[in-house]
Amino acid sequence: MIRAQYVAGLRDLAADLGPAADGSVWYLFGSVDRDVFNAADIDVLILCGSAEQADLLRAEINADAFGRPLDLSLMTFAEESETGAIAHQGAHQIYPNLS
Amino acid sequence: MVGGSVTDWVEKHIDSNAGFKLLGRTAEDFLLIEDRKGRTCPVAVVGAKPVVMPADVAPVLAHATKPEFVVNIPSSSSWSGPAISMVHAVPAGFGSLGDLGRAARQGDLSDYRNKEFGYFERAIGQHSNVRQLSRLYDAVFVADRYSGRALTVALIDAYNMSAEDVRAARAKYGAFDVALKMSSYGGVTSAATQAAASMGAEAMMFRDLMRRLAQ
Numbered sequence: 001m002i003r004a005q006y007v008a009g010l011r012d013l014a015a016d017l018g019p020a021a022d023g024s025v026w027y028l029f030g031s032v033d034r035d036v037f038n039a040a041d042i043d044v045l046i047l048c049g050s051a052e053q054a055d056l057l058r059a060e061i062n063a064d065a066f067g068r069p070l071d072l073s074l075m076t077f078a079e080e081s082e083t084g085a086i087a088h089q090g091a092h093q094i095y096p097n098l099s
Numbered sequence: 100m101v102g103g104s105v106t107d108w109v110e111k112h113i114d115s116n117a118g119f120k121l122l123g124r125t126a127e128d129f130l131l132i133e134d135r136k137g138r139t140c141p142v143a144v145v146g147a148k149p150v151v152m153p154a155d156v157a158p159v160l161a162h163a164t165k166p167e168f169v170v171n172i173p174s175s176s177s178w179s180g181p182a183i184s185m186v187h188a189v190p191a192g193f194g195s196l197g198d199l200g201r202a203a204r205q206g207d208l209s210d211y212r213n214k215e216f217g218y219f220e221r222a223i224g225q226h227s228n229v230r231q232l233s234r235l236y237d238a239v240f241v242a243d244r245y246s247g248r249a250l251t252v253a254l255i256d257a258y259n260m261s262a263e264d265v266r267a268a269r270a271k272y273g274a275f276d277v278a279l280k281m282s283s284y285g286g287v288t289s290a291a292t293q294a295a296a297s298m299g300a301e302a303m304m305f306r307d308l309m310r311r312l313a314q
Contacts, residue, residue, distance in 0.1 A: 002116055038118030038204065040197040051290070054263040062173075067112030069174035069197045075261035079288040083259040088285055 003028070003035040006042055007094045009066055014095040020056050023049045027091035030071075041069045045091050047077050105146035105172045106130060109196060119203035127162045132199075135206040140167040142199065142208070147171055149271070150236070151178045151193075153185055160189060167208040168192045170199050177271055180234035213237075215281050219254055222305070226312045239272045242312060250312065251275040258282050260302060262290035269298055277311065278302040 007028060014021045030043030048054040054074040063070045073085070080086060106128055113121045113132070120133040129141035143159035143166035145151065151171050159166060169186050171178065174195035186193045192202050192211030202211035216238065223242055224232040231243040238254040253268045253275040260280040268278055278295050280287055280303070287302050295302035303311065 037116045038200065039116075040118075040200040041195075048263075051262060051266075054261070055266060058263060058267055063175045064173050064196075067114070067196065068200075069195045071197075071256075073257055073259070073261065074263040074267075075259065075288065076290065079259070079261050079290055082288050083286055085259045085285070089258055 011095050020060050026095035028094050029089040029091035041071045043071045045073045047080050106144040109144050118200050129166050134203045140208045142168045144170045148176045151182045153181045156182050165189050178237040228313050252277045252279050254279050254281050256281050258285040260287045260291045262294035265291050265294040280304050
């Protein structure tokens, strides 16, 4: 049940980032999202309001915060609309929490 | 990494879900792990940032007992080509803690190579207009060509390559001519294309690179 553990940790991380994460939407995809117990890394897609926010989050997020490396994909909402990244990658929103 | 070594940090983060077992440490302070085949393998840990250089790996390779894998923390660091050559010459694998997990599951740490990097290294190196290919960093290659100037190619591991991917690669590796999206799926966003152009580079997929190398 590693997914629940990492989702909780990622939500805490997003909240701890404060204003830097305001308006961003975080998605989980890949092996951790599928709850594969020995996943090598944690694939996270973060949609950002601007290029500046994407750069700031890259700088602020510690890729080793969870032991397994965080594999970050950062793009603007406009880029997601252009590529359909959420659907292509089978990503699930984790922050803000929908439930 | 406050209050302990990078080896302590890695030891602490190898849990029951890692896919391999931690058995202990050697006198050289290598971690001993058990791989998928049940073999006991020494693993060295270094803590270089932002780039792993030969001087960072030389001390752990100088012991009579050689590591089968070298992990660097933080995972965001890049590996210089000469440091990679030194590790491969042992022979040993290299990478992040995630790479160590993949290598252990594969069952041969010393022979572990990132398959995708290997694919692109071969494909670019075998292009008819490429005279010589050298590795600047783990994900950056320089293709010296028979016709045309040398091209520096940064490999971007993204399903959909965004402008931030291009900017992050520039910040991590310095100037390049081509930002190459490694996955054949997904695409390159128009903002990524613009970001690359603003740095005097091009963002492209593999099929486009083959054409670009010929020009």
